[in-house]
Amino acid sequence: MSSKTERLLALLDGQPVIPVLKIADAAAAVPLARALARGGLRAIEITLRTGAALEAIRRVADEVEEAIVGAGTILDAGQFGQAQAAGSRFIVSPGLTRELAAAAAGSPVPLLPGAITPGEIMAAREAGIDFLKFFPAEQAGGAAFLKALASPFAGIRFCPTGGVSAGNAADYLGLPNVACVGGSWVAPDDMVSAGRWDEIEALARQASGLRR
Numbered sequence: 001m002s003s004k005t006e007r008l009l010a011l012l013d014g015q016p017v018i019p020v021l022k023i024a025d026a027a028a029a030v031p032l033a034r035a036l037a038r039g040g041l042r043a044i045e046i047t048l049r050t051g052a053a054l055e056a057i058r059r060v061a062d063e064v065e066e067a068i069v070g071a072g073t074i075l076d077a078g079q080f081g082q083a084q085a086a087g088s089r090f091i092v093s094p095g096l097t098r099e100l101a102a103a104a105a106g107s108p109v110p111l112l113p114g115a116i117t118p119g120e121i122m123a124a125r126e127a128g129i130d131f132l133k134f135f136p137a138e139q140a141g142g143a144a145f146l147k148a149l150a151s152p153f154a155g156i157r158f159c160p161t162g163g164v165s166a167g168n169a170a171d172y173l174g175l176p177n178v179a180c181v182g183g184s185w186v187a188p189d190d191m192v193s194a195g196r197w198d199e200i201e202a203l204a205r206q207a208s209g210l211r212r
Contacts, residue, residue, distance in 0.1 A: 001155070005131040008090055008110040009179060011068050012043050016173055017207040018182040019044045020072060020161060021192075028192055029056035033067040035197040036187065039204025045092050045182060047072035048079060054086045061087025070112075077103035084109050092182075094135055096120070101127045112159060116140045121153055131157045131179065138163025143171040150177040169210055183207075 012018070019041055023029050029046070036044055046057050048071060060069040070090035071083035080103040083091055088109060093100060096113035104111035105128075114135040115121045124132055134146055137160035146158060160172045161182035172181050186203045 002128050002130055004104075004110040005129075005157070008112060008131060011090060011110075012180060015041060015043050015208065016180055016210040017041060017169065017186065018070075018159065018161075018180055019186045019204070019207075020182045020184045021046050021187055022049050022184070022189070023052055023056040023192070024050050025193075026052040026055040026059055028195070029059045030063050031195065031197050032187060032192055032200065033060045033064040033069065035201040036204045037064065037066045039186075039201040039206075040208030041186065041204045042066060043068040043070065043090075045070045045072040048075075048083065049073050054082060057083065057086040057088055061089075074100070076100060080104065080107070080109075080111075092133060094133070096124050096127065096129070101129075104129075114161075118149075118152070121149070121156060125153075125156065130155055131159070133182070134158040134160040136162030137172070137181075138168070143168070143175060146172065146177065147175055150175065153177070166207070169207070173210055 019036055057069055060067050068089050071088040072092040074080050074091050074093040077099045090110050092112045094114040112133050114133040115124050157179045159180050159182055164181045164183040165185050169181050172178050186207050187200050191200050
């Protein structure tokens with residue numbers, strides 16, 4: 001296991017579900033992060049899918065001491081640098097390129113890149129990365145496909161994301177090569193936009209109770 005994998009797993013601290021968040025209004029970031037942390041989900045991924053994402057990361061990093069904020073949907077080295085500068089403590093990407101691998105190699109911030117095919121997994125392994133995002137999980141074959149990867153890729157661990165929900169999370173978490181799952185069901189868009197933080201806290205508490 002690489003030192004950066006150990007660092008990232010230490011940040012996650014056994015958390016079974018990583019909330020994957022798309023924040024349209026940066027003002028929602030702090031109360032959302034606090035609600036999730038109260039529910040037991042301290043580590044969160046804010047995706048760079050909106051113009052408010054970097055500001056949202058900055059606010060959580062600066063104001064929510066109990067949260068561990070990461071950045072998702074990072075596509076290149078430039079975005080990696082921006083996310084790191086905003087205060088991201090880990091970086092998540094849907095795939096891995098040479099440029100992104102080089103940026104991660106020169107940074108203390110751990111990268112969780114996406115990989116699905118055996119070739120992609122082998123390329124990540126050659127780059128020294130042995131903890132991978134399995135994305136899009138359900139569309140790529142789900143828990144059955146991921147289970148089949150456990151034997152030929154012993155030592156590689158995954159965080160399945162994409163189509164993972166409260167209904168199927170346990171199927172993934174029961175696999176020996178799965179460290180955690182990522183999902184958006186703990187913070188639905190309608191609850192976030194309406195500021196229903198108590199309900200989000202309750203969903204987070206249910207998710208944090210899932211066990212590997």
